[in-house]
Amino acid sequence: MKVTKKKPKKEREKMANKKSEKLIDKKGIRLDGRKVDELRPVKMDVGVLSNADGSAYLEQGRNKILVGVYGPKEAHPRHIAKQDRAVIQCRYHMAPFSVDERKSPAPSRRDVELSKVIREALEPAVFLEYYPRTSIQVYIEILQADGGTRCAGITAAALALADAGIPMRDLVVACAAGKAGGKIALDLMDTEDKVGEADVPVALMPNLNAITLLQMDGNLSVDEFNAAVDMALGGCKKLYELQKEALKSKYVSAEEAK
Amino acid sequence: MPLFYEKKQLVAPGDLLAEGDYVSGDSTYKENEKIYASRLGLVDYDGKRVHVVALKAFYIPVPGDTVIGKVVETTPSGWVIDIKAPHPARLRASDVVERSFKPETTDLPSIFDVGDLIIANVIAYDRTRDPQLTVREPGLGKIVRGQLVEVTPTKIPRIIGRQGSMVGMIKRETGCQLTIGQNGLILISGRSPEAERLAVMALRKIEKESHTSGLTDRVTEMIRKERKAVESN
Structure with a gap:
């Protein structure tokens, strides 16, 4: 019988670094051919579902996300209603077929946490105080996941809210940056997120210049963290232009269809 | 006092529409002397008033409005009507039934039943209570054809x-x-x-x-x- 001894800590760290180094080659090109400051190809569609009050579909690299919004309508169960404002009920859910290995469709601990985090990223943007005692429901369905789904989910949810005609202070757009292969890189995909050193998702209200979500997973120096946030904000601004285009193109296509 | 968009230009939530001495109208909001859009729609200026004609919005009841709704429930004291607003509207039986209304004797579903469509006027709505309707005016009541x-x-x-x-x-x-x-x-x-x-x-x-x-x-x-x-x- 072969016994594998646990390697000393230093050696293990060295190995992890080696693995991580392969994420970005000498020319600064990443596994999927992107440069460090490049977003994945993004496609956004608004008003894709006819039964929901508002909806959006978003593809970012291999991520595929569908969002449906209802409301504002009477809050159920009654006790969740607030007397002075509307509540947002947000569900982030990964489809069983969204990852390599079948995921149980029951909400996982991670799903529940992301639902809360996304809800809190959207809340500052919506005029909740206009519609007391009601609830706005946001259903984020991850059809295919490849890293950065919380950010892509926020971007898509903001589009769906705007599509539902819910008054908003601003759109919300989210993008992550992180450290992979020893370098700060934009919009990490799944492998870079798992093998890499750190991930910093950021959500932004671009016109008000306010951050509504900021998380960090992994280890970064202060300088690296600042660089990552700056890079993520740059990504947000690019995505925001696409978001506006997607919203407006729905209307333009209706105009051409006369 | 600049305006940033022309009339009938398409704007998205958060777009800065005007700065300075303007009044914020529908689907816009004002913060620090700046007016922003709050919905996707077309900008319009009306003197000092800046507003957006939203491409999609939902109905907020205003007392005096005529609305068309669907009966979703009969209760002992009246009906619950869906008027496509955030809150379900109430129509009281005493508003419809002449003279003394007794919940135990009056057969409410024979007047309006679930699924019936009615034309009604909004008489009260103030965000702390559900909208109140009335059908006691000419031209209001059950829709029979159309x-x-x-x-x-x-x-x-x-x-x-x-x-x-x-x-x-x-x-x-x-x-x-x-x-x-x-x-x-x-x-x-x-x-x-x-x-x-x-x-x-x-x-x-x-x-x-x-x-x-x-x-x-x-x-x-x-x-x-x-x-x-x-x-x-």
């Missing part, structure tokens, strides 16, 4: 037109009766299915082209052309 068309509530003013010029025209040209609910539902009842079809077509055209000018003339033209085509067949 067709319903649904549009986004923000487009209702366009359908009515200046001093009712647009509805007036549709009524004249198609010979249909139109009842406009401020909540985006419009009842059409005409002498023939053909007349109703024309009115529906006209409403759909207005909805689609609500941002363009000279619309009344174009809709008139369309109705006349359609009618001629049908008559010649």
Whole structure:
């Protein structure tokens, strides 16, 4: 019988670094051919579902996300209603077929946490105080996941809210940056997120210049963290232009269809 | 005091519309002397007032509005009506039943049953209580015939037109009766299915082209052309 001894800590760290180094080659090109400051190809569609009050579909690299919004309508169960404002009920859910290995469709601990985090990223943007005692429901369905789904989910949810005609202070757009292969890189995909050193998702209200979500997973120096946030904000601004285009193109296509 | 967009330009939530001494109108908000859009729609200026005609919105009841709703529930004291607003509306039985109303003897479902469509007026709504309706005025009550068309509530003013010029025209040209609910539902009842079809077509055209000018003339033209085509067949 072969016994594998646990390697000393230093050696293990060295190995992890080696693995991580392969994420970005000498020319600064990443596994999927992107440069460090490049977003994945993004496609956004608004008003894709006819039964929901508002909806959006978003593809970012291999991520595929569908969002449906209802409301504002009477809050159920009654006790969740607030007397002075509307509540947002947000569900982030990964489809069983969204990852390599079948995921149980029951909400996982991670799903529940992301639902809360996304809800809190959207809340500052919506005029909740206009519609007391009601609830706005946001259903984020991850059809295919490849890293950065919380950010892509926020971007898509903001589009769906705007599509539902819910008054908003601003759109919300989210993008992550992180450290992979020893370098700060934009919009990490799944492998870079798992093998890499750190991930910093950021959500932004671009016109008000306010951050509504900021998380960090992994280890970064202060300088690296600042660089990552700056890079993520740059990504947000690019995505925001696409978001506006997607919203407006729905209307333009209706105009051409006369 | 700059304005950042031209009239009828398309804006998204968060777009800065105007800065300085302006008044914030529908689908906009004001913060630090700056006016931003809060919905996707078309900008419009009306003197000092900046507003956005939203492409999609939901209905917020205003006392005095005529609305069209659907009965969703009968309760011992009245009905619950869906008027496509954030809150379900209430219609009290004492508003409908003459003289002394006794919950134990009056058969409410025989007056309005679940699924019935009614025309009603909003009498009270203040965000702390659900909207109250009344049917005690001429022209209100159960809908017995006709067709319903649904549009986004923000487009209702366009359908009515200046001093009712647009509805007036549709009524004249198609010979249909139109009842406009401020909540985006419009009842059409005409002498023939053909007349109703024309009115529906006209409403759909207005909805689609609500941002363009000279619309009344174009809709008139369309109705006349359609009618001629049908008559010649």
